[in-house]
Amino acid sequence: MRLRALLAAAVLTITTAPAALAAPAVAHGSDVPPGQFGFVAKLAMTKIPRPDGSTYGSYCTGTLVAPGWVLTTGHCFHDAHRTRVSGKVPYPTTVTLGLVDEATESGVARKATEVLQAKENDVALVRLDTPVSTVTPLEVSRAVPKVGRQLTLAGWGSLTGTNPAPATRMQQGTVTVAKVDQTTLGVRGAAPEITTSACTYDSGAPYFADGELVAVEATGPGCPHAGIETTSRADVIADWIATHTA
Incomplete structure (x- = not known):
């Protein structure tokens, strides 16, 4: 398995790709219809530090869970040695919501200002500089997921x-949910x-069903693949999310 940290907070030898090279998100997926899933956020980060002092750009995916907060994978925010960090956002990050096609839509853009790391799993809350009033947040599930349940995955990742x-x-x-562990x-x-x-x-991408966030993308094998992908359960941090976003 490869940490999705190396995939979404960047493949270290790759800088931000030009738009002309952009590929569809979610390997072997399908187009999201216009007007759907406005709560899915595209996070664009710049000036991410490397140990040698150089920097690079990268992307993650997230979910609007409150007007002023986006939930994503914790490893999207780290120091030069890839240790997860909390507090002031460690590098410039733009969060865009409310669109499915960048070629025809502008969406709603905000700047990230603060990061809070969850203790239970690889998840972080990101505070926006201004609350979003035109996009409805996704509710966070409090129910324990069951094996066999089908979930929708939506994201801005690569083919x-x-x-x-x-x-x-x-x-x-x-x-389909294949296994349920304590936090994943x-x-x-x-x-x-x-x-x-x-x-x-796709790090931080939401897995959802019946209008509720069930899990957040964490890590998996090389993509596309038919194996098991590891996601972070949302129900185990529902109280933590509610406390900080109230």
Whole structure:
């Protein structure tokens, strides 16, 4: 398994790709219809530090869970040695919501100002500089997920882990819960294909059903793949999210 940290907070030898090279998100997924999933956020980070003093740019995906807060993977925010950090956002980060196609829509853009890391799993809350009033946040599930339940995955990641590029069109796919652990879920691709899976720049992407966030993308095998993807359960941090976003 490869940490999705290396895929979404960047493949260290790759800088931000130009828009002309952008590929669809969620490997072996399908287009998200216009007007859907406005709560899915695209996080664009610049000036991320390396140990040698150089910097690079990268992307993650997230979910609006309150007007002023986005939930994403914790490892999207780290220091030069890839240790997760809390407090002031460690590098410039723009959060864009309310769109599925960057070629035809502008969406709602905000700057990230603060990061709070969860203790239970690899998840972080990101405070926005101004609350978003035009996009409805996604509710956070408090129910323990069950094996066999189908979830929708939506994200801004790459079509493949080889020469990855951030998406300009949001993609979606259906996965099935394969295993339930204490703080994580293992999921497998179900549709459009059994190889439908999260990919580079999908870190933090939401897995949801019935209008509720069930899990957040964490890590998995090289994409696309038919194996088990590891996601962070939302129910185990629902109280933590509510406390900080109230």
